[in-house]
Amino acid sequence: MANAHSDHPAHLQHHFVSSEQQFDAAKMGMWLFLVTEILLFSGMFVAYIVYRTWHPEVFAHSAELLDPFMGGLNTIVLLASSFTVALGIHYAQKDNKKGLVINLILTFLFALTFLVVKYFEYTAKFEHGVFPGAAFDPHGVSHGVDYALYNIPYARQFFSIYFVMTGIHGFHVLVGMGLFTWITIRALKGEFSSAYYTPVENCGLYWHLVDIIWIFLFPLLYLI
Amino acid sequence: MSESASGTINYLNHDKSIKSWLLTLDHKRIGIMYLIAVSLAFLAGGILAILVRIELMAPGETIMSADAYNQSFTLHAVLMIFTFIIPAVPAVMGNFVLPLQIGAKDVAFPRLNLASFYIYVLGAVIAMAALLVGRIDGGWTFYTPYSTSVGDGILFVTTGVFVMGFSSILTGLNFIVTVHKMRAPGLTWNRLPLFIWSIYATAIVQVLATPVIGITMLLLFLEKFMHIGIFDPALGGDPVLFQHFFWFYSHPAVYIMILPAFGIISDLMGTFSRHQVSGYKFVALSSVAIAFLGFLVWGHHMFVSGQSATSSVVFSLITYLIGIPTGVKVINWVSTMYRGSVQLKTPMLYAIAFLFTFSIGGFTGIMLGVLAIDIHLHDTYFVVAHFHYVMMGGNVIAALGGLHYWWPKITGKMFNEKLGKIAAGLVFFGFNLTFFPQFIMGAQGMPRRYYDYLPEFQGYHLLSTYGSWVLAAGLFLILGYLLASLINGKKAGLNPWGALTLEWTHTTTPPHPHNFLETPIVTRGAYDFHLAKELFATGEEVSEVVTSTH
């Protein structure tokens, strides 16, 4: 902010009275934002629950097509990234720049791993005509799975929901990677310290939420 | 910073470059940019409404084809709802007034505030592009499978609504944090102006409901272009589920429209009665109660859709309950005048008109909530009349009151009081003439969204069309004298209405770019006129502002 007063620290915007007020405001804003994210996803969860209660057998059957190993692996990858973010904040609070940067980079790499795994999952489905929407036409056999068995009424709904949910979630992961790139650069420039690390903390909150959404998507889509 | 002729620096004259406006982070200037954008939207929606009314003057084709008509009322509604009424009060008056009333220098996140303005503009432009690109009809409710089977215009409208949703969310989020974290010392929750309480309640609804319209639009989009089969019955989807999604947002959205109006009315009632708003706590908390209950009634739009009777019953019951907190407000507004000192300036006339029109809208809402009655009235002009009574007669009339009330503070100029009263009269009369006949024809069975109708309804339609002209005349008159006041209006004093909230008592007119020279310290409630008797002792305009500038 251009007209920051001289008696204020550089990060303090002029309309706030104190860093404390600014920090609290930013964090509260972030929590509110997380709530909007939850409600955004809630629409998908409603669709899932409604169709699941209507067609439980189809959903259970369709879920068999998803690989719990891949899903489980990705769950652990995301959990690890959550862990590194939390560590990063810990180091920021301790004024340990190196610890912060390393953990941010690790987080980024975990996010990347998640998307790579997701890519392999998606392409394995696409190869056999498991698409969201009109193109849905499972066919072929691989690894002893006969995809044609999944060409049943309401399987389309299951896979549409699967792709839309994981798609939106994947988009959030992508956004998170962008955020972490930005934060890492700022951290390298030494902009954060125990006196000011709000952006790190807020990106961390966002990232944990992305993790939480996945914690629910995983059992709902892959396991039950 | 340049010195103005009068020697005082204010937010309007301290930097006049275009860039300083377009890139401003000042909540007051952002409020003004919203005011201009929103007025344009209102004008566009209004012109379409007038065309709709002219078409309906006689059965058969009058001025346009059936397709043109169907697109006109759809676009009328989309413009009025998403580009006009949702942002109207919160984004215009909320932005301008909220930080001033709580004694803050700005909202908590000024940059976000500016971003949300441009997101709104972007969304509005995308939505309107639909006009050029393809067909959009079927009404603002986008019911599937019609919406997924006809026209590519839907692509733009859904994207536009989706984008504008973000703007609404960011504004709401910003306001909640501002109210929590930025209040001036001494301004406790019990002393907050009621306008703040209502904007706060509105913001909660914006934050909680709007994401759902986002996902709904996204799914609709995917349904139309990828056929994901969630809403389309031909693919095994469920069109009624779409209605749940849509109304989960759109019913709470009607409280996004009306709660800020309630806030304005409370402020007007207190100020122009120079009286403690009676039942302050009830009025404040009922806003929150309405915001909460508003989430539990969306199914009352779906009584004949084929949803289960179990849910209809629950939705119907909760629908009535909303009448209770609303009634608490109404009665407290009326009793604020009791033993007060009532001054009938133009803004107060709107508040009085509001009580009349909104109550009719509210009571007819209750009638629609009655299961057995709604079966007959659903999708008839009775519903059309109901929602115009609450939206036009509720929100717009209150917003006009608020606009007149804060106009001197915003512009530093007084409008012509006499023309103000005449226009208020025209609007009130024209409005009732337009929409009251619609109740009657609706109850007799005239369905809505009808391009053509049976001759027996023509008398009512004629009255309604004539009324819309009177209404339009009133609105254009307002536009005229408000613009004129910018050029030749009397200079406004610090506190022309004798109000006690901080924007009137602690800052200049128009306000300083940083709002307050010193952070105000609040020692009494927003309507504690009896604690400030000395301010009114001379009968002159009153203010506690530190008048010197630096």
Add this chain to the structure above:
Amino acid sequence: MSHAEHHISSIKMLSIVFGGLVFLTVATVLTAQLDLGGLNVPLAMAIAVTKASLVVVIFMALKWDNKVNAVIFGIGLLFVAVFISFTLLDTLFRGDLSNTTEGTIQDQTLEEEALKSREPDAAALEFNQIPQ
């Protein structure tokens, strides 16, 4: 600036929580392979809720945060619950009065076909449970 009151989570605690989360993930994958009848879904959900709570309370430090933020988060969850439960009030009870039928026409046709063929194949899979 006094940031003294900002809670700093120890590395030890974060590691323990991470370990717990990984353990729960493995547990949910393994239990899902067993057939517990009606218990599979509640168990999977219970594990997911536990995991999410750990993340919220410890990783996101809601435990030490301003109470308002916890309230905000709680309200968010509450309205998700409202959305789900009120929608289910419709979808679970569709056709409870004679003004609509419970199932879709497609379902009815499928059901008839399944009954006719008496030999439930994959296409009629979900109607296996239909009596006779």
Add this chain to the structure above:
Amino acid sequence: MGDKGVFWLPDAMSTFAGEVDALFWFVFWTSTVLFVAVVAAKLYFMFRYKRRDETSVPDPVHESKLLESAWIVVPTLLVLFVFIWGFDVYLRMNTAPPDAYEITVRGKQWAWEFEYAEGVTTFTEMYVPVGRPVKLVMSSSDVLHSFFVPAFRVKQDLVPNRYSSVWFEATQTGEFQIYCTEYCGTAHSAMLAKVVVVSEEEFASWITEQSQDLPPVELGAQLFAQCALCHAVDGTTKIGPALNGIFGTQQKLTDGTSVLVDEDFILESILNPAIKVAEGFQPIMPAGYSGMTPKQLDGLVAYIKSLK
């Protein structure tokens, strides 16, 4: 008021219409009383407490807890009462008696199709016997529609891929308007029909008369009622081209070619209208008519052929 339907509500012509009306009038008058009280108090205070002295600052009025709570309790009781009443009527409106006479109703853009168990199908008029419960089992072949008869106070959406129903028992003979009240496209406002309520005997003879075989041209003329919305037979252009005298002529198409109007072309136009689109028109003719029986199609073709 209420009973004769001169104002507000149309005449009540079904068994439960009177109950709906009673409820309507109760809510209406209670609301009116409350509304008038609010407005009267407002106007009175407005003038009685008008500001006369610029310096006056009135003291707050001591709030009466009793009044405040009365204003909460009384409306609550009122709305609960109305709720229970409304619920009760609603339940009965939606529970068809088991012995009701069933008619299958199909909505499509933009016509109604009423199919009787006796194998009779009508389009613009639905005949029902007076004094006997009638249940309509409804579905839609394209988008949402809604079946509305104001005189009977019934309304129900028609949903594709799902059956919904309404029932009523007409109390008097006569003709009553049917509207479509769910937006369904261009001609939504023209999707009208009539209920014709006749005595039991008339109904019985009407049904037997209808179930006899008609000559194709007459059958076609009857079916054509649903096409008449878009096609005139007197040479005027409506939404679609006029269909008289077209047989044997050359029809220009939008793709620049032209085609001889013969039986095949007419049949194709009905079954698959989007393939060959007449010049100067939008391809908006619904494809929903392909469900007709061969006999009905022959009838239509014969009828169009016969138009001069």
